[in-house]
Structure formats: structure tokens, C-alpha cells
Amino acid sequence: MTPKISARDISVFYGAKQAIDHVSIDVDQDNVLAFIGPSGCGKSTFLRTLNRMNDTVASARVTGEILLDGEDIYASGMDVVQLRARVGMVFQKPNPFPKSIYENVAYGPRIHGLATARADLDALVEQSLRRAGLWDEVKDRLSDSGTALSGGQQQRLCIARAIAVDPEVILMDEPCSALDPIATAKIEELIHELKGRYAIVIVTHNMQQAARVSQQTAFFHLGQLVEFGATSDIFTNPREERTRDYITGRYG
């Protein structure tokens, strides 16, 4: 099976400092891929190369090749706006727009012209909120501010916002690190439900979470990809010394 995203020999530099050192990795369509590793190991940086969010950092420079369905996303002909619609992202801290719940979800479809008629847009908003498991909680107050929701609800709203533009891949950058255990459990449940429909890449600090939600795991350390394989193998039978040390809690 051809991978959804195929990263080849990726290095990322911030000015003179190298943050990612020749990493190659494949993202499968039907799997959840988890990036684990100690703080500052480059896993978030690598995640942000997959939808070119690093473009916003003036000093960042990426070398190598990332193919999305065989198409190089760093090629000069690639439209970043379309790329980010195809590869959505959910951030560490819930960041809903300071607008109504409805507007939060409707913004993406509107700017991409996915739904022009009001009824279509309504349906799309409902569908996205349902898929994000938030519909029943907010259906009566869609015009309330998105920032008035609880942290966990805000994060699911951000997931709904990402889903609404019908992406092929969803990148999640430590989506649960600002949430309590109950909200975290809901997000993890949601990831299970979204699996298969979207290719999902999740960065996490929490190794139990990686074990629970992912089928594949990549362990990063000091900008290098140390080990990449099936989650069950990584956690039960790591090949590398450093991986073993990390998952048994020796450092990190």
C-alpha cells in the first residue's frame, strides 16, 4: 500500500541550529501514527513540516522531500492554502476563534467555498460537530462564543473546525496536554472514531496515550528518528537502547 505521506530525508534548521536531522517516515492512510520523545526532540517541529506551518517562522529552513499522495508539498507549484486544507491541524492549547461556535466551524468551509448555500453550511457544521462528538453539547447554543466552552469542549471544537474543511490528514500537536483526564479520554475516544476516515498523526508526551491511540509509533530524540514501527513492538520490544530507556522512564 502506498503511504499517504512519505517524508524522505527531512532536515529542519532554525537559523544555524539543526532541529531535525535526516528523518524519513511514512504516514499510512488507515493508521494513527504517534510521535513520542522528550521535550525539544523535534517531534512538534517535524509535525509542522507536514503542512508547512514552519513557513511562518522566518528563520526555518527545510531540506528533503515530503510527498502527499506522491506530490512534493515543498515544490514551488504547491499552493500552501490548499495543502493546509488537505492537511488539517489541531494545536496543543485549544485555540478557537473568539467568534461563535457556528462561525468557528463554518469559517474553513466558507473561505474554501465548500458550502455556499446557508442550508449546506448548516448541514456541514452539524456533521463536523457530530463527528467531533460535540453536537449534543452545543446544538442549542451555536451562537455562543467558542471561547466560553470548557477546555475539552474547545479542543473538540478545534477538531470539528479541522474536520469541516474535509482534510485527508489531521495533525495533532499534543492535543490533550492542556486537558483534564476526562476531557483527554473523550479526545482519545474521538481519535479512535476518526481513524480510517482521516490519516492521523499525533504528537504526545504521554506514552500511555501513544500506546492507547496509535497503531504506529515513532520515537524522536535530539532531532533524530530513533525508532519507528508498530506501536506494540515499540512498547513491548524496542530495538534501540534509547527507546527502551525512554519508555521505561529513565529520561525524558
Added chain:
Amino acid sequence: MNKSRLPTDWTATAVQRRTRRRYAAERRFRLMGLAAVWLSAAFLAFLLASMVWEGLSGFRQTRIALPIDFAAAKLAVTPAQLHGRGADLALAGAGLENAVDGAATRAFGPGGADLISDGAWLVVRDAVKRDPALLRGRTTIAVPVASAIDVAAKHDGTPAAEAAVARLQARGLLTTSWSGGFLTAADSTDPTRVGIWGALKGSLLTMAVTIVLAFPIGVLAALYLEEYAPRNRWTDLIEVSINNLAAVPSIIFGLLGLAVFLGTFHLPRSAPLVGGLTLALMTMPVIVITGRNAIKAVPPSIRDAALAVGASPVQVVFDHVLPLALPGILTGTIIGMARALGETAPLLMIGMRAFIAAPPSRLTDPATVLPVQIFLWSDDIDRGFVEKTSAAIIVLLVVLLAMNGLAIYLRNRFETRW
């Protein structure tokens, strides 16, 4: 391990003294703060009270009951001439002014014509136009008194004027009442006929030019510098220049306006257009600086969120950053506009201190503005201008308050929390 030491004795006198001193310092600081607030509040109250006290009489006008016998004056004017546009000319040509002066002399004795305002006959003219039937008989019309009499009636005037006022008041001829004339007339050499409308309209036109230029240019510059410009030596230079520009004394902007707008582009002198251009130069840096701060205060997470759903940089700016920064930008704009509204020096340089007796109707008409008008009147030797100066200050303060009120309203309207 540290050496064993005695437990702190929290009841020792040294400790208690320290506690007392801490409380005293706290109290002292709070009192000083309170005193500072009260002092500024007192200054403000004093300013407002003295302006209102001095200025309110500027909105009042002393009038004298003038009996006129139109039939005896035999004005050469036909009733048909009193309709339409030619009426003013017809009455002036018929010698109405002399007739009014003559009536004053007959009614108040020799020198009676000096008791009424130079503009008294205009009041009579308007009365006649309203009711042409007056021309056929005798009537009594309340006309404004001369400035010296007005001052003497309201405050204390020269001995001669005070004597005249006493004489007229004994006959029950003088009345003082609120008059809208001050708000509708323009400048004049006669303090009983001056009004603030000319200067107010000049100020409004000038401000309109200023905001139309300074706001969009300032906001666009702030957006570009904050959201698009690369950080390099050139943008640093621009930033330093803008900060310096905001600190340049306003008279320098006046000289710049004189040299560039009048000297090079030959725009009309004394015009609100040139005043607005000059003040826009002065206001723009303020808008750029406060705008940049407001834009900087928008959390980067909002930009990330918008970019991640595939918004283009322009969509990020106009859909998210600008709406969130708008309250701050508006606050800065109003601060800049309030400063521009109160500005005198640069406008003196471009000729907006001329005596303008007619309100401007176009941007290129000669005009003056409120603070310059206040400056001009405060300089006038005629005592009648003292209360007019204060009255003009009241108008200026009311306009400023209205602008600030609008700013607060807009800010609250656009304010969003995140």
C-alpha cells in the same frame, strides 16, 4: 546541614517594629496615591467649573426693546420686494440701517445709536421679512445691544457703559436671554455678533480630511510592518523613524505643510484640506504605533488556527487579526484625533489663523479651527471677547468629550475576549 538555630521569635520588639513600619509604608503609599488622584480631579473640576462659569454668559445675549416707527421712516421699499431673494438687498438699499439708528437716537437720546449693536438692524430686517405688515406702523423690536453695554449688563463694564445700563434698566428696557446666535454665526469684529459655527465647521472638515487619510494609511502601515515586513535593518530604520516622527514638535509639521502643500503643490492657503493633510502627517505615526501594539497583542495561536484551516495571509489579517486589534487601534486613533483637534501651532503656519467671517462650505474654502479661534479671541482687546473665548472653550471641550464617548462606544462594541 545548616547549624541549628533558635526558632524565630515573632513577638520580639524588633519584629513588631518592622511590622509597624511596613504597615506605615503601606498607608503612606496609599495616601500619596489618593492625594495624586484627588489633586488631578480637583484641577479638572476647577478647569471645568471656571470655564462653565465664565463661558455660559457667552451663550446669552442682552437685548434692548427698540421702538421703531416704520411709517414715519418712509422706507422706499414695496411689499412685493420683500419676498424672495432680493429682500435683503432691497431693505439695505432702502436705508433700513439709518432708520434703525435714527429710531435708537429718538428712543434713547443722543448717542442712542451707539447703545445698540452694529448688527441690530439685521435683526430688524429679519423681523420685517417675517412680517412685512410691520412696515405700515409702529412696533417695538428687541435688538442686541452694543458689546460694551452687553459686558456692563452681564458683568462690570466701563463707568460710562455702567451708567447707561443703569439708566436703561430703570426704564425696564434691557433683557438678557439665551441666544443660539453663538452656535450658528461665524467670526466677526463685533463680539455681540460672533459665533463659533465657522470655526467648528472648519474643525469638522479638517478632522474629516485627517481621519480619511491618517486612519487607513496608519492601519495599513501598522499591518504591513507587523504581519508582512521581514525583520531587517530597513524595517528597524522605518520603526525608529516612525517613533521619532511621533515625537516631533507639531510646529515642525506646520512648517512642513507650508513648504510642501502650499509651496510645492500650491494648494489653497487657510483651507481645511491643507490643515487636514498637515494634521494627518502628525496623527499617522500615533496610529501606526498604537496599531502595531494592538496587532502585536493578538495571540499568535489565533493566526496559527486560521492558517491551519487554510486561510491565506490576507484572510488571516482581515478575518481575525484586524477585528481583534480594532479596539486598540480605535483607541489610538481617537487619542491621535483628539490631539489633532486641539492642535494650534501647525495650523498657524499654513494660514488658518486668518479672520474668516463666513463658515467654509468646501474643503478648499478659507477656514479656521476651534483652538485657533480661541487663540484669536483670547488675543482680542475688546472685553466682549472674554466670555466668547470661554464659550468657545466649552464648545471645544464638548466636541472632545463627544469624540471620546464615541471612542469608548466603538471600543466596547468591537471588544472581544479570547
